[in-house]
Amino acid sequence: MKTAPKLLLTSSPFLKQQEDTPAVMRQVIYALIPALIAAIYFFGISALLVIVASVFGAVGTEWVFNISTKKKFNSLKDYTALLTGILLAMTLPPGIPLWMAFLGGVVAIALGKLIFGGTGSNIFNPALVGRAFLQSSFPVAITTWSPYADFNSFMMFRGNTFTIPFVKANTDAVTAATPLAQMKFDGKLTETQNLFFGSSAGSLGETTALLLLLGGVYLTVRNYINWRIPTGIFIAVFLFASGLQLIDAEKFASPMFHLFSGGLMLGAIFMATDPVSSPITHKGCWIFGLGIGFLVVLIRTFGGLPEGVMYAILLMNSVTPLLNSVTQPRIYGAAK
Amino acid sequence: MLSFLSNTLKTFRHGIHPGDYKDLTRNLSIERLPFSEELTIPLSQHLGAPSKCIVKVGDEVKRGQIIAKPSGFVSIGQHAPMSGTVKSIEMRHHPNGKMVESVIIKKDLFSPQTFYNEHAMDWENLSADELISLIQHGGFVGLGGAAFPTHVKLKTPEGKNARFLIVNGVECEPYLTSDHRVMLEQSEDIFLGIRILLKILGAEKFYIGIENNKQDAIDFLGENIPEDMNGEVVALQTKYPQGAEKMLIEAVLKREVPSGKLPIDVEVVVQNSGTIAGIGMMFRFGQPLIERVVTITGPGIENPANLLVPIGTPLTDVLEHCGGLKENTRQVLFGGPMMGAPQSDLDVPILKGTSGILCLTDEEVTIKEEFPCIRCLRCVDACPVYLNPSRLGALAKTREYEGMLDFHIMDCVECGSCSYVCPSNIPLVQRFRVSKALLREQQAKQKKAG
Numbered sequence A: 001m002k003t004a005p006k007l008l009l010t011s012s013p014f015l016k017q018q019e020d021t022p023a024v025m026r027q028v029i030y031a032l033i034p035a036l037i038a039a040i041y042f043f044g045i046s047a048l049l050v051i052v053a054s055v056f057g058a059v060g061t062e063w064v065f066n067i068s069t070k071k072k073f074n075s076l077k078d079y080t081a082l083l084t085g086i087l088l089a090m091t092l093p094p095g096i097p098l099w100m101a102f103l104g105g106v107v108a109i110a111l112g113k114l115i116f117g118g119t120g121s122n123i124f125n126p127a128l129v130g131r132a133f134l135q136s137s138f139p140v141a142i143t144t145w146s147p148y149a150d151f152n153s154f155m156m157f158r159g160n161t162f163t164i165p166f167v168k169a170n171t172d173a174v175t176a177a178t179p180l181a182q183m184k185f186d187g188k189l190t191e192t193q194n195l196f197f198g199s200s201a202g203s204l205g206e207t208t209a210l211l212l213l214l215g216g217v218y219l220t221v222r223n224y225i226n227w228r229i230p231t232g233i234f235i236a237v238f239l240f241a242s243g244l245q246l247i248d249a250e251k252f253a254s255p256m257f258h259l260f261s262g263g264l265m266l267g268a269i270f271m272a273t274d275p276v277s278s279p280i281t282h283k284g285c286w287i288f289g290l291g292i293g294f295l296v297v298l299i300r301t302f303g304g305l306p307e308g309v310m311y312a313i314l315l316m317n318s319v320t321p322l323l324n325s326v327t328q329p330r331i332y333g334a335a336k
Numbered sequence B: 001m002l003s004f005l006s007n008t009l010k011t012f013r014h015g016i017h018p019g020d021y022k023d024l025t026r027n028l029s030i031e032r033l034p035f036s037e038e039l040t041i042p043l044s045q046h047l048g049a050p051s052k053c054i055v056k057v058g059d060e061v062k063r064g065q066i067i068a069k070p071s072g073f074v075s076i077g078q079h080a081p082m083s084g085t086v087k088s089i090e091m092r093h094h095p096n097g098k099m100v101e102s103v104i105i106k107k108d109l110f111s112p113q114t115f116y117n118e119h120a121m122d123w124e125n126l127s128a129d130e131l132i133s134l135i136q137h138g139g140f141v142g143l144g145g146a147a148f149p150t151h152v153k154l155k156t157p158e159g160k161n162a163r164f165l166i167v168n169g170v171e172c173e174p175y176l177t178s179d180h181r182v183m184l185e186q187s188e189d190i191f192l193g194i195r196i197l198l199k200i201l202g203a204e205k206f207y208i209g210i211e212n213n214k215q216d217a218i219d220f221l222g223e224n225i226p227e228d229m230n231g232e233v234v235a236l237q238t239k240y241p242q243g244a245e246k247m248l249i250e251a252v253l254k255r256e257v258p259s260g261k262l263p264i265d266v267e268v269v270v271q272n273s274g275t276i277a278g279i280g281m282m283f284r285f286g287q288p289l290i291e292r293v294v295t296i297t298g299p300g301i302e303n304p305a306n307l308l309v310p311i312g313t314p315l316t317d318v319l320e321h322c323g324g325l326k327e328n329t330r331q332v333l334f335g336g337p338m339m340g341a342p343q344s345d346l347d348v349p350i351l352k353g354t355s356g357i358l359c360l361t362d363e364e365v366t367i368k369e370e371f372p373c374i375r376c377l378r379c380v381d382a383c384p385v386y387l388n389p390s391r392l393g394a395l396a397k398t399r400e401y402e403g404m405l406d407f408h409i410m411d412c413v414e415c416g417s418c419s420y421v422c423p424s425n426i427p428l429v430q431r432f433r434v435s436k437a438l439l440r441e442q443q444a445k446q447k448k449a450g
């Protein structure tokens, strides 16, 4: 026999599913690409710049952290910071000053993730932490919406894109109300069709329910997200909104309007399903999803803000540990 | 997720679908390996107390002659797999990594090596206890890999009732085909073995569970069940770890073995198909367990094969017979890729529990980088006993072993499904094995102290 080889001692199993965590994260990013392109199509070059600024903030922060703590594990490799940056950008209005988008990215990673101990240890969705920070610090900028663009205005910079940090924003910018704000403050409804295909004002990721849904279907089929969460959200939103309509169809928005407006699709498919901050049992995921859906309609209808997806998800994030412990499944062979 | 629509075959819940890699050897008939110059028979090849050696250095032994006796109820007899002389009794490398006292037999060059005691046994006129004792002294252990003494499971405890015998023909470990070949080539032995076990257990019915990646075995055994026997072949969906007793019982009978209990508590006894064939053979020819079928396979071996190997044959002889290892072979395992044990040394013997030798090359053994757990739930969906490996893994990492008890770590069957699916490459099952061993040690200490 040929000389005995140098044998390696590792531990079983010796077979491994090919896909690793970075690959999973990359797939989620791929699923977002159509909606990203649509956002740029509808809101022009400003949208692209917002995305770039937010990603720089998020990835840069993680990078600086890696370097300054001399971690041997390079956490940029898992693509979670990139994903956080993109998701944060999609919750922002296209005309937001770029420095704010950048700052949001920094906060998303620093306060949303790193202080908890990095990927996997955070309780809240980092992108939403970044967004919540911006909303509380710059309530005006983050609710200043620009109308969707046509080709002529594609290269036009929206509102406050290049505002210098901490200088009062330019107030003459062209603004437009989002469908939810129109609904809340003017009682005006936007056609579901416009919501579905994207021609309405709003955050980058609020415009095209269709593309987000397609991304969600892809992720579900490939088992990258737990379909129970978005399904739970849709069911709760639909039922609650339908119930309200039964009470007064004039006063309350239709279930379809709720489903397709605002950040619901983005939140339900890409944010609530963030594995780290969602429950680890299937039953927990159902409750989590239903809870978010219920809170969204509650906040939108009875709260002071037109939109409630962000708070709904953050609130349910905070009860995730509780859901995990009360929904432990029965183990094999345990009494039924 | 919609697999229930496409597949109506029986199976258990959860589990994983690794590729089966059985094409390398599934069509290769069992071939007899020539006797080696020397055989090494470790006195401990089974779970339980080591056997007690009854030969001395210099003794002449005949093929099939007993050389070690059971040292208690959870122990077995051992026999000389070939005629020869006891050359020495000394500590030798064991495939479990330890040094174990072993009997070394040197081949008798002039012996014809035919079986010396070719006597059929009149099993029909023996009592259950006599049959059990014969099986114990015949040296039978589960040939599926765990090597638990066969007769122990056949002794039904007071107040329990064994209504069903399940023959484990699942062979869910990828790559391995030894049980598959035995089912195709030794059906007569299998059916005789089943008859004997049914008699011992007083069981009313038997089932042979086979995964549908062995359709030929399903058909062949199904068509050949003797008219007077009450049993059936159950075709199962191919899924890992269906060969685990508890999973097999769930798949075949839809019964769950209660946590901490044994199959007999749900009126079932499970035995591996190879073991049953061996028992049938013993009662047909009087030959105890002195050889077994081993699949030698994997990308790292020149000529994969299914070999009938005398127990104690040096691994190097087996590999050489198969053309040797390839240049880039990096790992040699005893057993399959999911639960097998890697060897650091090729100077070890084939054991009763050696179902396969898997040789893996550089390509398969790339070491993967570990990422943080993203709580993706894949391990939870894979675990056949519905544990939460993510949670358990986190506890193991921070050494909160006591806390793991609350999450039922002791019910883990160490199948490795969680590790297989984890995209973060967290060595979950490895941590669980260590944790369980530590916890057991602790419990033993407490028992002693308290």
Ligand code: SF4
Binding pocket: B372, B373, B374, B375, B376, B377, B378, B379, B380, B389, B390, B393, B418, B421, B422, B423, B424, B425, B426
């Ligand atoms: S499969 Fe791995 S990453 Fe996913 S939850 Fe389990 S341990 Fe965590």
Ligand code: SF4
Binding pocket: B382, B383, B384, B385, B386, B387, B389, B411, B412, B413, B414, B415, B416, B417, B418, B419, B428, B429, B432
């Ligand atoms: S926790 Fe144990 S039983 Fe469950 S999949 Fe992992 S190794 Fe198998």
